[in-house]
Amino acid sequence: LTISQVNELNYEDFIGRFGNVIEHCSICAAAVWRFRPFHDIRHLHQAICSFVDLLPNTGKEGVLRLHPDLAGRLAELGSLTQESSAEQKAAGLDTMTPEEKQLLKDTNSKYRDKFGFPFVICARQNKKEAILKGIVERLEHSAAEELNIGIEEVKKICMLRLLSIVPDEK
Numbered sequence: 001l002t003i004s005q006v007n008e009l010n011y012e013d014f015i016g017r018f019g020n021v022i023e024h025c026s027i028c029a030a031a032v033w034r035f036r037p038f039h040d041i042r043h044l045h046q047a048i049c050s051f052v053d054l055l056p057n058t059g060k061e062g063v064l065r066l067h068p069d070l071a072g073r074l075a076e077l078g079s080l081t082q083e084s085s086a087e088q089k090a091a092g093l094d095t096m097t098p099e100e101k102q103l104l105k106d107t108n109s110k111y112r113d114k115f116g117f118p119f120v121i122c123a124r125q126n127k128k129e130a131i132l133k134g135i136v137e138r139l140e141h142s143a144a145e146e147l148n149i150g151i152e153e154v155k156k157i158c159m160l161r162l163l164s165i166v167p168d169e170k
């Protein structure tokens with residue numbers, strides 16, 4: 001899809017294509033529809049990020065809560081979205097040893113108990129070692145810090161999902 005084709009999409013098709021660039025948050029795509037035409041994919045990404053940045057903390061927590069755990073229950077049930085499934089696979093989360101799996105599961109629930117939202121990281125930019133290290137380190141942060149870090153990771157996930165729909169034009 002080229003950016004000019006993006007700009008020609010009707011609303012339904014726009015949502016159909018971009019509705020999950022932020023996991024289960026089609027409102028993010030719906031909210032930026034009014035800003036078309038987009039000059040390039042970065043412009044579309046920036047519009048989505050601005051919408052997310054302007055959410056109240058409760059909204060930001062909601063965005064994080066809509067993310068599936070890494071190698072969590074949904075992954076085990078095979079009911080991740082296509083995008084999440086590919087991302088978690090890319091990080092090598094499907095090749096974890098039982099010990100690694102248990103460590104991630106335990107740390108995920110400690111993290112969620114402490115912050116009230118799940119640990120979110122851009123899996124495509126982190127191999128499983130970095131993810132296991134990251135969650136242990138980030139568990140020491142404050143909720144305010146982790147809210148922001150999690151949202152920044154969501155923005156990275158969003159950019160990669162956008163680029164898989166509209167390759168960046170050099």
Ligand SMILES: NC(=O)NC1=NC(=O)NC1=O
Nearest residue numbers: 084087119120121122123
């Ligand atoms: N909790 C998460 O970080 N989930 C995810 N990160 C990704 O990059 N894809 C996911 O499903």
